[in-house]
Amino acid sequence: AIGVAGDRRLMATIGEALAAAQSQIDRQDAQYLLAGLTGSSRAFLLAHGERDLSGQQAAQFAKHVAARATGVPVAQILGRREFYGRDFVVNAHVLIPRPETEILVEQALALVSGNKCLKTHDPPCVLDLGCGSGAIAVTLALELPDAKVTALDQSLDALRIAQQNARTLGASVSFIKSDWYRALTGRKFDLIVANPPYIAAHDPHLSQGDLRFEPPQALTDNSADGLDAIRTIVTGARAHLHDGGWLMFEHGFDQAERCRALLAQHGFAAIASVPDLAGIPRVTMGQHLPTPAV
Numbered sequence: 233a234i235g236v237a238g239d240r241r242l243m244a245t246i247g248e249a250l251a252a253a254q255s256q257i258d259r260q261d262a263q264y265l266l267a268g269l270t271g272s273s274r275a276f277l278l279a280h281g282e283r284d285l286s287g288q289q290a291a292q293f294a295k296h297v298a299a300r301a302t303g304v305p306v307a308q309i310l311g312r313r314e315f316y317g318r319d320f321v322v323n324a325h326v327l328i329p330r331p332e333t334e335i336l337v338e339q340a341l342a343l344v345s346g347n348k349c350l351k352t353h354d355p356p357c358v359l360d361l362g363c364g365s366g367a368i369a370v371t372l373a374l375e376l377p378d379a380k381v382t383a384l385d386q387s388l389d390a391l392r393i394a395q396q397n398a399r400t401l402g403a404s405v406s407f408i409k410s411d412w413y414r415a416l417t418g419r420k421f422d423l424i425v426a427n428p429p430y431i432a433a434h435d436p437h438l439s440q441g442d443l444r445f446e447p448p449q450a451l452t453d454n455s456a457d458g459l460d461a462i463r464t465i466v467t468g469a470r471a472h473l474h475d476g477g478w479l480m481f482e483h484g485f486d487q488a489e490r491c492r493a494l495l496a497q498h499g500f501a502a503i504a505s506v507p508d509l510a511g512i513p514r515v516t517m518g519q520h521l522p523t524p525a526v
């Protein structure tokens with residue numbers, strides 16, 4: 233890059249900028265921030281440490297590093313996070329999409345593509361409860377072009393971001409402002425998915441690290457066991473599922489057993505939990521089968 237004379241003082245090579253950043257923040261975070269800022273890959277940055285940044289890039293990078301040093305998540309600084317191979321816009325109003333949530337997407341795709349929902353309704357109707365940034369709903373809509381995807385959230389700020397992501401990525405999703413099922417009078421789906429808040433009220437993680445900067449209502453349901461939102465979702469699901477439809481949701485690392493019990497208690501069949509990349513059961517699902525005639 234060519235710096236004008238006045239910028240000279242601010243100019244640095246990629247290697248110098250990364251070295252300076254690493255004295256303040258995590259090494260990989262520094263690489264992600266500079267990659268995001270310059271539009272290069274981390275591999276490129278590491279291979280071309282001798283190249284100059286422009287004065288403007290160096291100054292902007294210094295600002296981003298300072299923000300990260302105060303704890304602001306990398307995704308919020310860059311305003312985006314990759315999920316299932318696509319870039320999603322994020323801000324402080326939405327949960328930052330997590331890699332483990334891609335497991336839920338994979339499982340949902342397998343159910344629909346594998347015709348595991350009883351095929352009474354074509355095209356399949358999918359509902360995402362508490363869509364946040366729209367990462368799940370938009371991904372499902374793009375991966376399942378035949379499906380009719382509906383996504384709801386109680387936060388208008390979140391819905392704005394989700395809608396923006398759907399538009400930018402070319403996904404057709406119907407958005408509804410709703411507190412869980414409340415605004416859905418009578419509508420039924422073949423698949424209901426959710427990544428609900430499941431952190432317990434007094435979990436110390438809520439006041440640590442990146443979680444401090446995310447919307448609390450996306451992280452915790454303020455209940456003692458973190459299962460209130462999941463109880464609401466499971467309890468209401470049967471009224472909103474077609475026969476043969478599935479409910480599938482993400483939960484905390486130690487909640488799988490209680491989630492399966494809850495599904496069993498509400499008459500779900502084929503109940504199963506699926507582990508995340510760390511081997512922790514992270515997604516649990518069950519199928520709504522018609523009640524046999526007595």
Ligand code: GLN
Nearest residue numbers: 427428429430431450451
């Ligand atoms: N998995 C997230 C975390 O522990 C929580 C996301 C959620 O509550 N849905 O950081």
